[in-house]
Amino acid sequence: MSSATLAIVDGHYYAFKFHFGMPPLTGPGGRPTGMLYAFARLLKDLRSSGEITHLVVVMDHRDPTFREAIFPAYKAQRPPAPEPLIAQLPHLPRLCEASAVPLVCVSGFEADDVLATLAVQAAEAGMEVRMCTKDKDVDQVLSDRIRTWDPGKKMLRGPAELLAEKNITPAQVIDYLCMIGDSSDNVPGIEGIGPKTAAKLLERYGSLEGVLSHVSELSAKQQEKIAAFVPKKELTRDLITLRRVDGLPALDSFLIPADFSLDPAVYEEFGFTLNRFQPAPVVPARSASTDATVRTVSDLDGLRAVLADATTAGRIAFDTETTSLEPLDAELVGLGLAWGADDGRGAAYIPFQGLGAPLVDLAAAKPLLQAFFTNPALHFLAQNAKYDIRVLLRHGITVSGLDGDPMLASWLLDPGRESHGLDYLTKTFLGEDKIPTSSVIDLASGQTMAQVAVAEVARYCAEDAQCTWRLAQKLEADLAERGLLSAYRDQEVPFAACLARMEQAGIAVDPTVLVEVRSHLASFLASVMEGIRRIAGPTYNPNSPKQTAELLFEKLKLPVITRTKTGPSTDASVLEALRNQHEFPDLLLQHRSLTKLIGTYLDRLPQFIHPVTGRIHGHFKQTGTETGRLSSDQPNLQNIPKKSDLGREMRSAFIAAPGTVLLAADYSQIELRVLAHFSSDRELQAAFARGDDIHRFVAAQVAGVAPEAVTPQQRNAAKAVNFGIIYGQTAFGLSQQLGIPRGEAQKFIDAYFARFSGVKTFIDEAVAEATRRGFAQTLAGRRRHVPQLTSDNRNERLQGERIALNSTIQGSAADLIKRAMLRCDAGLPQGARLILQIHDELLVEAPAEFADQAAAALQEAMVGAWVLDVPLVAEVRRGRTWLDVS
Secondary structure, eight states: OTTOEEEEEEHHHHHHHHHHHSOOOBOGGGOBOHHHHHHHHHHHHHHHSSSOSEEEEEOOOSSOOHHHHHOTTTTTTOOOOOHHHHHHGGGHHHHHHHTTOOEEOOTTSOHHHHHHHHHHHHHHTTOEEEEEOOOGGGGGGOOSSEEEEETTTTEEEOHHHHHHHHSOOGGGHHHHHHHHOBTTTTBOOOTTOOHHHHHHHHHHHSSHHHHHHTGGGSOHHHHHHHHHHGGGHHHHHHHHSOOOOOSOOOGGGGBOOSSOOOOHHHHHHHTOOGGGTSOOOOOOOOOGGGGGGSEEOOSHHHHHHHHHHHHHHSEEEEEEEESOSSTTTOOEEEEEEEOSOSSSTTEEEEESSOBSSOOOOHHHHHHHHHHHHTOTTOEEEOTTHHHHHHHHHHTTOOOOOEEEOHHHHHHHHOTTOSOOSHHHHIIIIIOOOOOOGGGTSOGGGTOOGGGSBHHHHHHHHHHHHHHHHHHHHHHHHHHHHTTOHHIIIIIIHHHHHHHHHHHHHOEEEOHHHHHHHHHHHHHHHHHHHHHHHHHHOTTOOTTOHHHHHIIIIIISOOOOOOEETTEEOOSHHHHHHHTTTOHHHHHHHHHHHHHHIIIIIITTGGGGBOTTTOEEOOEEETTSOSSOOOEEESSOGGGSOSSSHHHHHGGGGEEOOTTEEEEEEEESSHHHHHHHHHHTOHHHHHHHHHTOOHHHHHHHHHHTSOGGGOOHHHHHHHHHHHHHHHTTOOHHHHHHHHTOOHHHHHHHHHHHHHHOHHHHHHHHHHHHHHHHHSEEEOTTOOEEEOGGGGOSSHHHHHHHHHHHHHHHHHHHHHHHHHHHHHHHHHHOOTTOEEEEEETTEEEEEEEGGGHHHHHHHHHHHHHTSOOOSSOOOEEEEEESBTTTTO
16 A cells, blocks of 8 residues: 555635635525535545545544533534535535545544544555644644645645644644634643644643643743643643544545546536546647647638638637737737637637748738627627737737626636636636646747747647637526626626727826926935934934834934834834924935835836837736726736825826827725715715715714804814724724824724715625625626635624725725726727726826817716716816826
């Protein structure tokens, strides 16, 4: 058995892990199946991994264990499992049986006892053992042959990792757990002795008995705590020590058979497609003989024939192969098409560059491809379609019928998914491994697809297109089942094409202005540094948290606001709270702001000005956040400051092209309007309908005074509460922000909710609904799963409540700006184009002669993006630079 490897799966650990980590899937009859689906995938992946030879699942038996018999309070305080999980757990044994995986549970013992016993028996028989669990109790049996294993991350953890992680050995685990106890299981330990202290004591004295025999060397408080623990010591040891279980099945019974069949009845009962869980087929090594399965075009006649066949299908996936990841610089090497069958008859590759085969002349092919991609009867699919659309745009080919994108479908189904990439989705949803890019080109050397044999690229590209087509069918069916198809087809897919055009347009930048602004800010930074040196001395490093803390709290005697594990915090919120007490915190804030502006933007922005266009073409990520807001990079234009005068100065470098003007509009208090819409609070809605200054109005209502009598301080407090509500503002946070006592902040929040009871009701109902459903939902129906809402940890639940509320409101605001962009993109007059989106602000570049029409189209697009119970307001500004319209 020396080459055998046994994997032991902790069934309850993975059941809970999958329940909280999976979206709330449902099967026939609407019953929950998300945990079972994920568990079936785990078993399938383990069977086919090639890394293990034996597999078994262990679970707790329904009968009480010996631990409850000796200590009735054992695990008594644990809350019941969530209802959707309780409904699925009884079906887990049937799923294991249907999956041809043995399940072991023994009356009177916990799964950990069974797991440890099997692990030791297997190791004694010469097997390698992988315990699939994160339960700390199993650390007792770790050895060179017995290790824990995370199959997803491919991480093994043995004695060396335990020592590095906790500074203890497997032989010390029982003593270590006895000392720290286990609050989750209600097991008593030594009060006040935590993991670090326990490890230090064991390092010093070797064992718990060693600690007890040297107790006189410890502090008086530790002696007192240990003395109180001694009567409980044997009970704790009995509860923590894993027991050997007799009469377990023979290890040979866990051997994964070479041939086995799954029980289709059980899988169908859960609504699972059986072929996704079948053993992975043995794939023969790819060779030249497989070239026949890829239809490779060699001339224009062949191209016409392929396009004609694809046209009959009506819905076609496409994929480009290029020489660069930057669309503006990417040369088109080839184009893959797929329209259904994956046996070669429904897929083709059109090579424009490459080695060892006839090539199609791209210039001659363009008219055919342009007619194909603009055919109103056709619908197109692409993975990360924005990139492919931009590549084709660069080559004069327009895609006008984008209809799907698996990346966007995956993101809509689960915004928090580990990846939305094609390889990951193919593995996850089709159960197949794609040809890796690294097997086609040498990425490290900079090799491109143009330097590879056409036959190799054809297989790779055609497979990408086929997987895209198949994934779209699968994921779009899932979207339809969950009511997300409208958000996909009406918003996210067309928005990808809109983003492609916006990125391709870019924004003009004057590099000489960037140089001037940098010089100005560098001069200002020098004066700030003089002030810092005057107070802190010549050796002070403003980037050192340790030196900063010493200066603030020891030398200047300023109060400590918050602490971290390493000492007093010196982050921006702390400096903000201290800036009115001494000039030094303000100087530090200025230093941080200026160094960021110079280093992050002014030194880097010139690198992103394209040498041909003279414009910056940022990359906007549609799937970069779970709320739906865009993120951007290369460069990050989303974070260019707007409020500070120094940050705004940079905007003067972003200019209108000759003969054009810039038009800008942003939503007025969009998130508060969304809140008023959702809450149906009559007072808030009436204020927005009248066009009131909403912060002054709220301050007046809370304070019980006329609007004209509201003080600036009262308005600031109302503004902080208005926006803070969306992010779960607490009294502590408000007090820090406004520099007022916490009690006063709490009174303001209480008065706000008393006056605007509709808001409080909405918040409570939104959190309750998200908890019941497992996800928060936006105006457009997009979902964000919030597993924290059902956590046993109070802080995690509170975080989940903030996420649920914020995702509903901010996510809906994101929906609105996307709808506005789609309307703007379609409604602008000739020559005008959308060039930038920054949060709730849109920027349009329009020919001077069409500026009025473009301004009207921009405003109409924004105010008409959605019909809310309150009006949407957006005022258009025009100017020569971005600063002019800010």
